[in-house]
Amino acid sequence: MAIANPAHRPRRPSAIVIGAGIAGLAAALRLARGGMKVTVLERHAHTGGKIRTVASPAGPVDAGPTVLTMRHVFDDLFAAAGARLDDHVTLIKQDILARHFWSEGGQLDLYADLEASVAAISDFAGNKAADEFRQFNARTDRLFRAFDAPMMQAATPRMMELVGHVLRQPGLIPAMAPLSTLSRMLERQFSDPRLAQLFGRYATYVGGAPHLSPALLSLIWQAEAAGVWVVKGGMHKLTEALTQLAMDQGVSLRTNTHVDRIIVKNGTAAGVEMDHGTTISADTILYAGDPCALATGSMGDDLKIVAPQTATLPRSFSARVHSFAATPSGPELAHHNVFFADAQRSEFDDLVAGRMPRDPTLYLCAEDRGQGTPTPKLERFEIISNAPPTETHTPPMDLDRWHHQIMQRMADFRVTMSPTPTLSTITTPQHFAAMFPETQGALYGQSPHGLTASLKRPTARTPIKGLWLAGGGTHPGAGVPMATLSARHAAEAILSGQTSTSTSARTAMRGGMSTA
Structure with a gap:
């Protein structure tokens, strides 16, 4: 041998x-x-x-x-x-x-559990706030799903590819609120300022201020919600x-x-x-x-x-x-x-x-x-x-x-x-x-x-x-x-x-x- x-x-x-x-x-x-x-x-x-x-x-x-x-x-x-x-x-x-x-x-x-959060927000701030939270959750879920593959999972994201990705998905641009900061978007999203303050904290998870960070950072909520x-x-x-x-x-x-x-x-x-x-x-x-x-x-x-x-x-x-x-x-x-x-x-x-x-x-x-x-x-x-x-x-x-x-x-x-x-x-x-x-x-x-x-x-x-x-x-x-x-x-x-x-x-x- x-x-x-x-x-x-x-x-x-x-x-x-x-x-x-x-x-x-x-x-x-x-x-x-x-x-x-x-x-x-x-x-x-x-x-x-x-x-x-x-x-x-x-x-x-x-x-x-x-x-x-x-x-x-x-x-x-x-x-x-x-x-x-x-x-x-x-x-x-x-x-x-x-x-x-x-x-x-x-x-x-x-x-x-999403429904437990909805119920808690309803008790805390009323049914209108609970409905606004549902809308916010749906919005951020869409953003997270849309940007996970082309951004987080991609080794080298490129602007033109991301632009094309966004344009191929009707309704994604309004969800992104590209001309808004995170705090402005949340102020429109929630009638109760305490909820806008709460979800604005997610900017600090990456070391930023909500009034200077892009509204897109709202998708960080989904990482925690998951x-x-x-x-x-x-x-x-x-x-x-x-x-x-x-x-x-x-x-x-x-x-x-x-x-x-x-x-x-x-x-x-x-x-x-x-x-x-x-x-x-x-x-x-x-x-x-x-x-x-x-x-x-x-x-x-x-x-x-x-x-x-x-x-x-x-x-x-x-x-x-x-x-x-x-x-x-x-x-x-x-x-x-x-x-x-x-x-x-x-x-x-x-x-x-x-x-x-x-x-x-x-x-x-x-x-x-x-x-x-x-x-x-x-x-x-x-x-x-x-x-x-x-x-x-x-x-x-x-x-x-x-x-x-x-x-x-x-x-x-x-x-x-x-x-x-x-x-x-x-x-x-x-x-x-x-x-x-x-x-x-x-x-x-x-x-x-x-x-x-x-x-x-x-x-x-x-x-x-x-x-x-x-x-x-x-x-x-x-x-x-x-x-x-x-x-x-x-x-x-x-x-x-x-x-x-x-x-x-x-x-x-x-x-x-x-x-x-």
Whole structure:
């Protein structure tokens, strides 16, 4: 029997993934499953990126995203790795999508069941408001279905193709309200201003203000209406599962490893250099961070031609995030709770002007609720308040005053915490700017303001051969599901052309780069 000569075995093409956030992990998993030798380099001591935790007496508290939507994206990811999502994390579907509070105007729950939401809105604001909600739901459902395939599922959406797609569907343009902002459309849609305020909050899911964001963003409601899942134990359990699955597929993970620059030779990405001077060569480089870091030259001057628009376009909002453990008192909380500002517009005027809102809307996640188990006495909480982005790493001077303001605002809604959380539990935009350089602390990449903002995002392919992008700053945009979709777009493109990419990269590598 003939024995194969190992020297004649084809070399597996190699890939370096920079960043182990949700997009980096998802892309690494797909690339490894596709036969590539994958190394993930992460500057922090942990994986997950913005899906992160802080310690508390009740255990790790999420300090980033809190729930899972668009579950099919993650079912698809695990299936692509030959696994089942349910075998690796426990997901609990929520009957109550969110509980909403107004200081003068009651409380409203929205439900996974449409008819339950209609009934709740009818009780809250009357039959007319319930009818308006039905119309809004039908409108946004049509928009979501119309733009899912040509926009979110498409690796490279193009304006002319989208225009043709819209023109072939009579009635879609009025549903889009292309000349309206989200807030103007909602003011026409709902006679009760509280409902316009509620659905305007979806602009903040991508870091924008409703009075400056396109009406098309109303379709975000459908992503939540299709189902909200709590990850048992916290969102970090999802990235922990992906990390382990990727390593089981042979992915090499290096944490506490900072990439100083991406090496480009003859117009082709050829490897990376770490801050201690060591270099690693690879056929493919996937940058899974904010592309603004490339456009500003922080990863090397050769990279400034990548996503240059991100260096000049406005950045999205950031946040101040309180993550702590306490025993609450006051109204019954759901997993998702929103305490609305009394004057919506002033909040966003402050944010656009670069100020912390004087009258903020507060999002409170009661992380141990909705888990299908008895609520412990000491619970884990995350409070999020929108904040402007910043380039500075200097701690803000107003943090003590702001902390007291937030605690008083919660007390106005009769919600108190014992013990009262301290300043040490707050993550600020300054912290985010330090943790994720070149982002200006923005949590969602570039701003979503303007009708064509979504088409200005960079896509997976770059002008530099062998260099690809993925993450929340890349098409199709911010949020855990979207960043995961961006990883799929990048990985599929890389795997479909890995032979030619590998050949050109190896040619560029001739010249003696060391391999770590």
